Amino acid sequence: MAKVLVVTSGKGGVGKTTSTAALGAALAQAGEKVVVVDFDVGLRNLDLIMGAERRVVFDLINVVQGVAKLSQALIRDKRLENLWLLPASQTRDKDALTDEGVGRVIDELRSKFDWVLCDSPAGIERGATLAMRYADEAVIVTNPEVSSVRDSDRIIGMLDSKTVKAEKNEQVKKHILITRYDSGRAARGEMLNIDDILEILATPLLGIIPESQDVLKASNVGSPVTLNNAASSPARAYTDAARRLMGEAVNMTVPVERKGFMERLLGRRAA
Amino acid sequence: MSMNLLRLLSRRPASAPVARERLQILLQHERGLRGQPDLLGVLREEILAVVSRHVTLDPDKVVVRLDRGESVSTLEVDIEVPNGFDKRIRAAG
Numbered sequence: 001m002a003k004v005l006v007v008t009s010g011k012g013g014v015g016k017t018t019s020t021a022a023l024g025a026a027l028a029q030a031g032e033k034v035v036v037v038d039f040d041v042g043l044r045n046l047d048l049i050m051g052a053e054r055r056v057v058f059d060l061i062n063v064v065q066g067v068a069k070l071s072q073a074l075i076r077d078k079r080l081e082n083l084w085l086l087p088a089s090q091t092r093d094k095d096a097l098t099d100e101g102v103g104r105v106i107d108e109l110r111s112k113f114d115w116v117l118c119d120s121p122a123g124i125e126r127g128a129t130l131a132m133r134y135a136d137e138a139v140i141v142t143n144p145e146v147s148s149v150r151d152s153d154r155i156i157g158m159l160d161s162k163t164v165k166a167e168k169n170e171q172v173k174k175h176i177l178i179t180r181y182d183s184g185r186a187a188r189g190e191m192l193n194i195d196d197i198l199e200i201l202a203t204p205l206l207g208i209i210p211e212s213q214d215v216l217k218a219s220n221v222g223s224p225v226t227l228n229n230a231a232s233s234p235a236r237a238y239t240d241a242a243r244r245l246m247g248e249a250v251n252m253t254v255p256v257e258r259k260g261f262m263e264r265l266l267g268r269r270a271a
Numbered sequence: 272m273s274m275n276l277l278r279l280l281s282r283r284p285a286s287a288p289v290a291r292e293r294l295q296i297l298l299q300h301e302r303g304l305r306g307q308p309d310l311l312g313v314l315r316e317e318i319l320a321v322v323s324r325h326v327t328l329d330p331d332k333v334v335v336r337l338d339r340g341e342s343v344s345t346l347e348v349d350i351e352v353p354n355g356f357d358k359r360i361r362a363a364g
Contacts, residue, residue, distance in 0.1 A: 146290050153298050157305050189285020196291045200298060 002110040005117050005245070006135040008159075010151030012122030014143045015179040018215055018225065020119040021049045022235070023139070025224035026242035028083035032114040035074065035084040039131035040121040041097060044088035050077065051222025052085050061089040064101035070108050079227055084113070094127040106134040124154065129162055136165065137173040137245070139206060143180050144192040152176070152201055175206035177241060182211045183254050194254075207241030208254045209234050300339050311335050318348055326352055 007020045024036040038046035047053045052075050058068035077083035109116045120131035142152045159172045185191040210233045218228035226235045240250045315335040332351035
C-alpha cells in the first residue's frame with residue numbers, strides 16, 4: 001500500500017527540500033521504491049538538490065495538463081535505481097495546478113511506488129495546500145525558533161482541516177522533524193529545546209537533525225545528504241527518521257557533530 | 272559549562288524560556304481563532320446594520336478593533352456620526 005507523505009513547514013528556508021531529498025534517498029536505500037515530487041512550481045529546487053537539474057525535460061505541470069505522460073516526466077536517480085524525481089515547472093506558476101489534476105497524478109504515482117514524497121512550497125497558499133491535499137502522512141519541518149514553531153502550528157491546523165483525509169473525518173498522521181538543532185545552544189538556554197517544541201505543537205517527533213556543514217556540502221554537489229556522506233551526523237539522523245517512517249522503533253538520539261581539533265579550537269567563534 | 276558561567280557572571284537570563292512563553296500565549300489565541308469566521312468582519316457588519324437603522328452612516332467611517340490581552344480583551348468600536356443625524360431620525364420616523 002503506497003503512502004503519500006508531504007514535507008511541509010509554512011515557513012521558508014527551514015529545510016523542506018533538503019529533508020525531502022534526504023528522507024527519500026534514505027527510504028530508497030532501505031529498499032523502498034520512492035518518488036520525490038517537487039510542488040514548488042516556479043521556484044523548483046528539488047532537482048538541484050538531487051543533482052538532476054540537467055535531466056529535466058517534462059515536469060509536474062506537463063503531466064497534470066496531459067501534455068506529457070507520467071513516465072516521460074519521471075527522472076530516475078543515477079545512484080539509486082529505486083529512487084525517482086518528478087520535478088516542478090520553472091516557468092509556469094502555481095495556478096497551472098488544479099486540485100483534480102494533482103489528484104489524478106497522485107493516484108497514478110500511488111500505483112507505481114511505495115512512497116510518494118511531496119516537497120511543499122513555503123507559505124499557506126495554493127501550492128502548499130495542493131501539496132498536502134492528498135497526503136496520508138505529513139512531516140512538519142521545524143527549526144528551534146519562534147517564527148518557525150508558530151508557522152508549524154498553523155500548518156498543523158491546515159493538515160487537520162484542508163486535506164482529503166480531514167474531510168473524510170480521518171487524520172493525516174503528523175510528525176515533527178526538527179532541523180538545524182544545536183544541542184549546545186539548547187543546553188545553554190539560547191535555543192528552544194526539543195521538549196518545549198513538542199509540548200507546544202503537541203505532535204510526535206520523527207527526528208532531530210543537527211545543524212551541520214555536511215548539509216551544505218551535500219547540496220553543493222547535488223546529492224541527498226544520506227547519500228553524500230552516510231556517516232555524517234545529519235545523514236545518520238535522517239536515516240533513523242526514515243526507519244521510523246517505515247514503522248521501526250529506533251531510539252531517539254541527537255547525533256553529535258564530530259569536530260576535528262582545529263574546528264574545536266576555532267568553531268565557536270566561526271559559528 | 273563556560274557559557275553557563277559567563278551568563279551567571281553577566282546576569283543575562285536565558286532567552287529560550289522567554290521564547291517558549293511567548294509562543295504558548297500566542298498560539299493559544301491563534302488556535303482559538305482558527306476555523307471561526309472572521310470575527311471582526313462579522314462584528315463590523317452587524318454593528319453597522321443596527322446603527323444604520325437609526326442613523327445614516329458612511330460604512331467607511333466605522334472602525335472595529337480588537338485587542339487581545341492575556342486575561343482581558345478590549346473591543347473598540349469607533350463610529351463617525353455626521354452632525355444633525357437626529358433630524359434625519361425625526362424625518363424618517
